[in-house]
Amino acid sequence: MPLKGLYRKIKYGDPIIIVSGLPRSGTSMLMKMLEAGGIEIASDEIRTADDDNPKGYYELEKVKELDKSEDKSWLAEFRGKAVKIISYFLKDLPKTNNYKIIFIERNLQEMITSQNKMLAHRGEVVDPAGDEKMIKNFKTHLQKIKNMLGNEPHFELLYLNHSDVLKRPIKEVEKVNQFLGGYLDKEKMIGIIDPKLYRNRH
DSSP, X not given: OOHHHHHHHHHHOSOEEEEEOSTTSSHHHHHHXXXXXTOOEEOOOOSOOXXXXXXXXXXXXXXXXXXTOSOXXXXXXXXXXXXXXXXXXXXXXXXXXXXXXXXXXXXXXXXXXXXXXXXXXXXXXXXXXXXXXXXXXXXXXXXXXXXXXXXXXXXXXXXXXXXXXXXXXXXXXXXXXXXTXXXXXXXXXHHHOOGGXXXXXX
């Protein structure tokens, strides 16, 4: 471990494990995998499983206030645990913690198709004509986030691809295991991955 990383670990303790990405990119699947592997997860279960996420969302409502709340000291409670935080809120994480971020990416058209189906299930109006503009906005957002993450010493990063996790689970689970210290139950993690839930391929 570099001296800077060792200093931060001594000062701030174990890192908070952040599962991140855009909505509908596979973050819930990753949270369930980490739970199966032996990581304690942070979830209030306010948002329950449904047809769009039959295995649950693994969310924490307080996360949605990160951009509004000045007091973020509560995050320290989750050192050594996994928290799902979508990419929009990563910029709002305080520097008074270390973070190991597993960032999952997905084909943007697949992601938007999945999002549109979820909105339709809720009875919301979906305009497919806006997909192209949304993809452009997502690309801009992702580039900004990656630049930010790469320049902050309190972030350690592992990038995964949604399709790779489903097609090559053994290899991708090993990446996660090594990133988090090499002590996870890989067989149980692999058992969580369900290709049948890959329903919006492009």
